[in-house]
Amino acid sequence: MECAGRGSRGPCVAPATRRCGGCGAVAYCSVSHQLSHWDHHKQECERLEQQMKRVEALNEFPFTFSEEATLEVFEKRESRCSFLSKRGIHGLGMWKYECGCGDSLASADSTRSNKQFLAFDSANRSERESWNLPRELCPCSGPASLKSDALSNWKDYFEWRCLPLHSPVALLLHWPLLVYYATQIAFSGKSGVETTKQLFIHYLGKDGEKIDIVDYAHCQGADCMCRSSSLNKGSAVSSCMSSAVTLRLRKGFYHDRYRDITEDSFPHLVVAPNAGIAAYPSWLPTIELIKEMNIPAVFSDYCEEACHLAARCIHSVTGRPIRIPIQLNPFRQPLVVENSPLFIPCYPNCFLFGI
Numbered sequence: 001m002e003c004a005g006r007g008s009r010g011p012c013v014a015p016a017t018r019r020c021g022g023c024g025a026v027a028y029c030s031v032s033h034q035l036s037h038w039d040h041h042k043q044e045c046e047r048l049e050q051q052m053k054r055v056e057a058l059n060e061f062p063f064t065f066s067e068e069a070t071l072e073v074f075e076k077r078e079s080r081c082s083f084l085s086k087r088g089i090h091g092l093g094m095w096k097y098e099c100g101c102g103d104s105l106a107s108a109d110s111t112r113s114n115k116q117f118l119a120f121d122s123a124n125r126s127e128r129e130s131w132n133l134p135r136e137l138c139p140c141s142g143p144a145s146l147k148s149d150a151l152s153n154w155k156d157y158f159e160w161r162c163l164p165l166h167s168p169v170a171l172l173l174h175w176p177l178l179v180y181y182a183t184q185i186a187f188s189g190k191s192g193v194e195t196t197k198q199l200f201i202h203y204l205g206k207d208g209e210k211i212d213i214v215d216y217a218h219c220q221g222a223d224c225m226c227r228s229s230s231l232n233k234g235s236a237v238s239s240c241m242s243s244a245v246t247l248r249l250r251k252g253f254y255h256d257r258y259r260d261i262t263e264d265s266f267p268h269l270v271v272a273p274n275a276g277i278a279a280y281p282s283w284l285p286t287i288e289l290i291k292e293m294n295i296p297a298v299f300s301d302y303c304e305e306a307c308h309l310a311a312r313c314i315h316s317v318t319g320r321p322i323r324i325p326i327q328l329n330p331f332r333q334p335l336v337v338e339n340s341p342l343f344i345p346c347y348p349n350c351f352l353f354g355i
Contacts, residue, residue: 001015001016001017001027001339001340001341001343002016002341003016003027003028003029003030003033004016004020004026004027004028004033004037004041004341005028005029005033005034005036005037005041006029006033008033008036008037009032009033009036010032012029012030012033013029013030014029014030015029016028016029017029018030018031018034019343020034020041020045022045022046022049023044023045023046023048023049023052024049024052024343025048025049025051025052025342025343025344026041026048026342026343027343044305047305047308048305048342048344051303051304051305051344052343052344054304055344055345057328058328058344058345058347058350059071059336059345061154061334062153062154062155062158062165063154063165063166063170063334064165064166065083065166065168065334066334068083069083069334069335069336070334070335070336070345073335073336073338074336074340074345076338079099079338080098080099080100080335080338081099081100081101083335084098084099084168087168088132089132089133089168092132093130093131093132094130094131094132094172094217095132095171095172098171098172098335100338130217130218130219130220131169131217131218131219131220132220133167133168133169133219133220134219134220134221135219135220135221135224135226136163136164136167137163137164137166137167137168137169137219138163138167138169138217138219139161139163139169139173139216140216140217140218140219140221140224140226141216141224141225141226142216143160143161144162147160150184151177151180151181152330153330153331154170154330154331154334157170157173157177157331158170170331170333170334171333171334171335173331174331174332174333174334174348174349175273175349177331178271178273178300178329178331178349178352179201179203179271180331181329181330181331181352182269182271182298182352182354183199183201183269185298185324185327185352185354186269186296186297186298186324186354187269187296199268199269200265200266200267200268200269201267201268201269201270201271202254202267202269202270202271203247203270203271203272203273204254204270204271204272204273204275204286205272205273205274205275253282253285253286254270254286254289255285255286255288255289258289267293267295268295268296269295269296269297269298270290270295270296270297270298271297271298271299272297272298272299272300273300273348273349274300274301274302274348274349275299275300275301275310276301276306276310277299277301277309277310277313277314278306278309278310278312278313279306283313284313284317287313287314287317287318287355288317288318290355291317291318291320291355296323296324296354296355297354297355298324298352298353298354299352299353299354300329300349300350300351300352301350301351302337302346302347302348302350302351303340303342303344303346303350303351304326304344304350304351305342305344306351307326307351307352307353308326310353311326311353314355318355320355322353322354322355323354323355324352324353324354324355325353326351326352326353327351327352327353328350328351328352329349329350329351329352331349332347332348332349332350332351333347333348333349333350334347335347
């Protein structure tokens with residue numbers, strides 16, 4: 001925990017253990033830092049106090065590992081690395097970036113020569129495209145049946161996909177399910193979108209090339225149907241899911257790359273995960289552009305306070321309040337972020353709001 005008043009009156013003199021008596025959400029290293037920071041903190045103290053009252057709801061998940069992944073990590077009795085290691089997935093394939101070790105692994109990969117990288121890439125492709133989990137713990141093939149109503153939370157999804165609640169796959173599935181849930185709240189009460197043959201979503205925050213998704217990630221089972229034909233044609237619903245998902249990734253700020261958008265790929269929706277709008281000035285021209293485009297946009301962030309600050313930034317740019325109010329994301333990642341700046345648990349894609 002960092003001192004909330006760091007830099008306000010000289011260097012910090014001790015660990016930040018002196019919590020604010022009002023909100024309890026921030027801490028200070030000394031009385032002098034707390035006093036010098038009050039002019040700023042008094043604007044947020046009451047708001048943070050209300051957010052502290054809702055902490056229990058943030059930690060509510062249906063999983064058998066929920067206490068380990070929330071309270072124990074938040075209180076530093078557990079870490080993200082150890083949580084993943086206990087399940088045999090630490091540093092493997094798709095799980096590589098779910099802890100701080102992912103940055104060092106990425107740095108090591110970047111130092112390889114092209115020839116070394118091609119050999120490494122080929123040898124590890126199957127691992128990268130695998131869940132690295134037994135068949136019964138992962139959604140490596142299509143569902144047995146289509147769902148007639150909308151998914152509303154993790155329990156709904158796990159029951160639909162017949163997954164046990166000790167499976168850790170929600171740690172990765174919060175990314176696609178953010179997009180799914182964003183479409184639900186963005187188009188609620190609207191007509192016309194559900195009849196389109198193609199849904200164009202601009203997902204902000206990733207760079208790269210074009211990726212065609214034509215198969216499910218594999219499990220560890222050598223004889224599982226997930227290793228058969230593309231899109232698991234043996235699935236009972238394969239005929240209903242024959243359309244491929246295509247990701248076309250472009251590098252650069254969205255407002256700079258907007259000229260690359262063709263009329264036939266104009267977005268129905270913009271989704272920005274863990275946006276940090278208040279932290280990055282580069283968001284301002286993007287917000288102005290989205291306003292001009294007149295399309296819905298859904299943003300997520302790690303905590304409610306970040307969303308509140310973002311909403312103020314958006315209002316200052318657009319002159320309008322946010323259209324989709326700040327709300328808890330039922331498909332947030334169920335593993336708390338380490339080293340939170342507040343005494344409030346933070347989760348990737350924790351809260352949503354939109355314009």
